[in-house]
Amino acid sequence: MMNKLVIKGTNQNIYYERLTNGLEVYLAPNEKQEAFYVTYSTKYGSVHNEFVPLGAKKYCKFPEGIAHFLEHKLFEQESGLDPFSFFAKSGTIANANTSFFKTSYLFYGVNDFEANLNYLLDYVSKPYLTDKNVEKEKGIIEQELRMYDDMPFWVLVGGLKKNAFHHHPIKQNIAGSLKSIKAITKEDLLTCYNTFYHPSNMILIITGNFSKEKALDLIKKKHSATKTSPLPKIKLKKYSEPNTVVKERLEKQMAVEVPKVALGIKIPLTKLKDFDLKVINLYLGLLGNILFGSTSKFLAEMVEKGYIIGDLSSNRILVDNYFFAQIGAESNQPSQLIMAIKKYLNGFKVNKKDFERIKKVFISSYYLTFDDILAVNNKLLSNIINYNKLYLNEIDLLKDLNKEELDKIIKLLDLNQVSTCIITPKKNK
Amino acid sequence: MVYQKYEVGPYNLHIIKTDKFKTVTINVNFRRLVVKEEITIRNFLSEILTQSSLKYPSNRLLKIKAQELYGLNLSSNCFRTGNYNFLSFSLTMLNEKYVKGSLLTKSLDFLTEILFIPNIIIKQFDENSFKIIKNILEASIKSLKDNKDQYARLRMLEAMDDNSPTAYNMRGYLADLDKITPSNLCSYYQSVIKSDLVDIFVLGDVDIDEIKTHVKHYFKSINTIKRNPGPVVIQHQKINRYLRTKVETEAINQSNLSIGCQLNNVTKFESKYVMPLYNDILGGSGTSLLFNSVREKESLAYYIGSRYNEADNLLTISSGINSDNFKKAVKLIKVEMDNLKKGDFTDEALNNTKMRRLSALKYANDFPSSIIDRYFYINLLDDDNIEEQKKQFSLVTKDDIKRLSKKIKMAQVFLLEGRKNDE
Numbered sequence: 001m002m003n004k005l006v007i008k009g010t011n012q013n014i015y016y017e018r019l020t021n022g023l024e025v026y027l028a029p030n031e032k033q034e035a036f037y038v039t040y041s042t043k044y045g046s047v048h049n050e051f052v053p054l055g056a057k058k059y060c061k062f063p064e065g066i067a068h069f070l071e072h073k074l075f076e077q078e079s080g081l082d083p084f085s086f087f088a089k090s091g092t093i094a095n096a097n098t099s100f101f102k103t104s105y106l107f108y109g110v111n112d113f114e115a116n117l118n119y120l121l122d123y124v125s126k127p128y129l130t131d132k133n134v135e136k137e138k139g140i141i142e143q144e145l146r147m148y149d150d151m152p153f154w155v156l157v158g159g160l161k162k163n164a165f166h167h168h169p170i171k172q173n174i175a176g177s178l179k180s181i182k183a184i185t186k187e188d189l190l191t192c193y194n195t196f197y198h199p200s201n202m203i204l205i206i207t208g209n210f211s212k213e214k215a216l217d218l219i220k221k222k223h224s225a226t227k228t229s230p231l232p233k234i235k236l237k238k239y240s241e242p243n244t245v246v247k248e249r250l251e252k253q254m255a256v257e258v259p260k261v262a263l264g265i266k267i268p269l270t271k272l273k274d275f276d277l278k279v280i281n282l283y284l285g286l287l288g289n290i291l292f293g294s295t296s297k298f299l300a301e302m303v304e305k306g307y308i309i310g311d312l313s314s315n316r317i318l319v320d321n322y323f324f325a326q327i328g329a330e331s332n333q334p335s336q337l338i339m340a341i342k343k344y345l346n347g348f349k350v351n352k353k354d355f356e357r358i359k360k361v362f363i364s365s366y367y368l369t370f371d372d373i374l375a376v377n378n379k380l381l382s383n384i385i386n387y388n389k390l391y392l393n394e395i396d397l398l399k400d401l402n403k404e405e406l407d408k409i410i411k412l413l414d415l416n417q418v419s420t421c422i423i424t425p426k427k428n429k
Numbered sequence: 430m431v432y433q434k435y436e437v438g439p440y441n442l443h444i445i446k447t448d449k450f451k452t453v454t455i456n457v458n459f460r461r462l463v464v465k466e467e468i469t470i471r472n473f474l475s476e477i478l479t480q481s482s483l484k485y486p487s488n489r490l491l492k493i494k495a496q497e498l499y500g501l502n503l504s505s506n507c508f509r510t511g512n513y514n515f516l517s518f519s520l521t522m523l524n525e526k527y528v529k530g531s532l533l534t535k536s537l538d539f540l541t542e543i544l545f546i547p548n549i550i551i552k553q554f555d556e557n558s559f560k561i562i563k564n565i566l567e568a569s570i571k572s573l574k575d576n577k578d579q580y581a582r583l584r585m586l587e588a589m590d591d592n593s594p595t596a597y598n599m600r601g602y603l604a605d606l607d608k609i610t611p612s613n614l615c616s617y618y619q620s621v622i623k624s625d626l627v628d629i630f631v632l633g634d635v636d637i638d639e640i641k642t643h644v645k646h647y648f649k650s651i652n653t654i655k656r657n658p659g660p661v662v663i664q665h666q667k668i669n670r671y672l673r674t675k676v677e678t679e680a681i682n683q684s685n686l687s688i689g690c691q692l693n694n695v696t697k698f699e700s701k702y703v704m705p706l707y708n709d710i711l712g713g714s715g716t717s718l719l720f721n722s723v724r725e726k727e728s729l730a731y732y733i734g735s736r737y738n739e740a741d742n743l744l745t746i747s748s749g750i751n752s753d754n755f756k757k758a759v760k761l762i763k764v765e766m767d768n769l770k771k772g773d774f775t776d777e778a779l780n781n782t783k784m785r786r787l788s789a790l791k792y793a794n795d796f797p798s799s800i801i802d803r804y805f806y807i808n809l810l811d812d813d814n815i816e817e818q819k820k821q822f823s824l825v826t827k828d829d830i831k832r833l834s835k836k837i838k839m840a841q842v843f844l845l846e847g848r849k850n851d852e
Contacts, residue, residue, distance in 0.1 A: 032449050033449075033795045034791050034792045034794050034795050035791075035792040035795055082716075084714065084715035084716045084720075085716050085781075088714065088715075088716045088781040088782075088784070088785065089777075089780075089781055089784065090784055090788070091781070091783075091784030091785040091786070091787060091788030091789070092788065094715070108792075109788055109792070110788045110791045110792050111784070111788060136728045137728070138728075139728030139729065140724055140728050140730070140731050141731070143683065143729070143730050143731035143732075143749055143750065143751070144731035144732075146682040146683035146749065146751075146847075147682075147683050147731055147732070147749045149682040149683070150577050150681045150682050150683055150847070151576075152575055255574070255679050255680045255681050256572070256574070256575040257571035257572055257573075257574045257575060258568045258571050258572040258575060294488070294489075294492040295489050295492045295493045295496060296489075297489065299489075300487065300488065300489045303488075303561055304557075304561070306564065309564050309565055309568040310565050310568070330568055330572070357493065357496050357497060358496065360496070360497075360499065360500070361496050361499070361500035364499040364500045364523055365500055367451060367523075367527070368451055368452060368523070370451075371449075371450050371451055371452070372795075373795070426680055
């Protein structure tokens with residue numbers, strides 16, 4: 001039986017069921033929209049490189065970038081009919097992506113919902129790997145890596161992670177390196193597939209215009225025919241990551257015209273154990289906006305001084321026991337900017353007016369999320385991946401945010417572990 | 430969804446009433462013929478108007494006001510469609526039925542203060558805002574080179590026909606930036622308000638009569654009757670008789686290939702219906718001929734795709750490759766274009782791309798911006814209405830594609846050459 005859940009403060013219902021084989025299914029219909037949006041994800045991303053493979057006893061390490069490589073390869077099917085061609089028949093858009101903590105296969109369209117869903121569940125369950133098609137993919141991924149290597153902000157963020165983390169594989173590039181992908185074999189890919197692509201490690205989320213009854217019927221039929229019981233929990237390698245960063249500063253030259261700079265702050269969560277992770281994340285988002293957003297005094301000052309061109313961008317990711325916050329900008333005075341930001345991080349004050357105003361913006365944009373079936377799908381997925389929870393009451397969490405609690409959290413934050421990365425124009429050859 | 434258009438004289442008002450969204454979106458578009466020397470100053474104007482205003486004299490104060498209006502989002506940009514340069518302002522706000530107080534009039538106050546009461550004192554834009562925007566524009570112009578794909582594409586278009594608007598750098602030019610002063614920027618602003626054609630779009634769950642009354646009141650500064658200065662669609666002046674190739678080198682990891690193809694003497698049916706399908710089949714998706722050949726079969730590229738621009742009469746192809754494979758990639762692209770000429774593609778490919786177009790017409794209704802775009806192009810490029818578009822797409826035959834493909838001429842190949850394979 002499906003559980004009906006309501007996202008508080010909205011008209012959005014969610015129907016949830018965990019199938020006997022362990023697959024988690026979330027259906028969030030919205031009949032006001034024309035399209036449906038389906039993501040089928042495995043909790044397997046670029047950081048899951050060391051684990052005990054299914055049926056094995058010992059930990060085994062795999063080449064960097066293998067989760068992404070596998071994502072590419074699932075688009076190859078033994079029948080010769082590839083997923084893009086199948087979805088194209090009904091004018092449906094298909095794609096896939098790999099991030100640090102998950103791999104998703106998705107489609108988006110307005111026609112033939114059931115046939116498309118049926119096909120999605122089908123093709124992701126049927127890897128077709130040969131030595132030849134694995135080799136062929138290396139040329140394609142090589143070009144993908146080279147493309148990223150010419151994108152300055154990509155290189156900047158890559159540099160930050162590498163310098164901030166000693167052991168955690170978040171430091172690696174999602175797609176690996178030219179060297180690591182060359183080492184990937186058909187057998188490696190199959191081992192990873194068999195371990196992580198079991199329904200009990202997967203999540204299916206459907207948002208938009210579709211019939212929830214038909215969807216569930218189909219999903220159940222499909223899954224009762226295949227693997228029936230959940231697998232035991234996958235043993236993933238744990239990393240003990242020191243609080244310090246590896247290297248404080250990295251400077252790189254690239255074929256760019258405008259210098260770019262980024263800071264990564266490695267924020268340990270050890271002192272924040274009393275707070276819910278999601279709540280901490282909301283506070284950090286709010287704080288990032290207050291300190292570095294478009295209405296921050298600091299930003300205005302930096303722009304005035306000519307240290308920043310345009311805006312500062314800021315965001316963060318949750319990495320085990322850390323939040324890793326990143327701040328980036330274009331700057332003609334990168335070193336001065338870094339110094340100014342570091343100083344600011346050690347002596348800022350939040351004023352109540354800013355807090356309340358930006359909180360109001362967060363609440364308003366939360367409501368607007370539910371106009372957009374892509375955003376709803378992503379929100380559900382990221383809550384499950386990051387917190388293993390839906391947070392149906394997120395609106396209450398937002399409304400309960402208060403300056404006193406933020407001040408308490410700020411006192412417990414260690415913002416001293418900073419790695420920086422600067423990209424400067426290459427001198428003339 | 431209800432669409433109504435009012436030709437007021439000084440401007441056109443387009444109201445799209447729909448209860449699908451919790452937001453109200455307002456777009457104000459100024460347009461005039463594109464002039465190369467004006468691109469930079471127009472970008473400057475676009476940036477400085479949303480940087481500050483007389484009432485909100487710094488960006489921080491202006492953004493604080495926007496946040497107080499429930500996170501109202503206001504952005505501006507300049508873009509070229511064919512022969513026109515658009516200066517466009519887009520505002521998204523929460524529908525006032527979700528909040529206390531008259532958010533619509535407060536937001537209109539805010540928008541029109543920015544448009545009509547800028548930060549000008551004695552015929553000069555505020556020095557401080559001017560200085561900040563000048564830095565932003567300088568970086569924006571320079572950093573075109575930081576985006577290799579975009580840069581290669583522009584260099585290709587310049588090599589193809591330097592004088593055509595298709596080759597204008599819409600980020601602007603450093604030499605022109607140096608000539609801009611707070612005072613000549615003010616004159617340019619006044620000429621835009623006075624002589625540009627203006628279209629105002631309002632989309633959301635609104636009361637049509639109320640919007641009409643508001644717009645009449647708030648946009649009374651736009652009061653001169655304007656004449657349409659000329660056609661939108663570009664006809665190529667310079668036709669390359671032979672395919673030309675240009676190569677530049679740069680210290681980068683990947684080589685960026687960009688190819689331009691000119692279209693000549695296409696009919697309305699061809700430009701609106703046959704050509705989008707041609708483009709989809711050639712390089713518009715993961716099932717296209719180019720994707721299958723250059724990426725999947727030959728493993729030469731990660732991205733390979735084509736783009737069609739109706740107003741520019743232009744088809745462009747781009748890819749990232751190793752420079753060793755340059756000749757091979759160009760040859761494969763030519764082979765696929767020849768296959769289209771010969772009609773050597775499946776009926777299924779044609780049907781799939783029709784389905785894709787029909788689906789896109791439908792799900793465009795899920796986004797305020799794409800609904801506005803639709804009516805924008807119906808007005809600008811004489812697009813048919815949706816029902817007619819659906820009908821016309823389904824009428825396109827293989828022969829139509831074959832016939833059209835003979836009017837497409839590959840004119841310019843450009844390679845931004847990076848390091849060799851083994852480096």
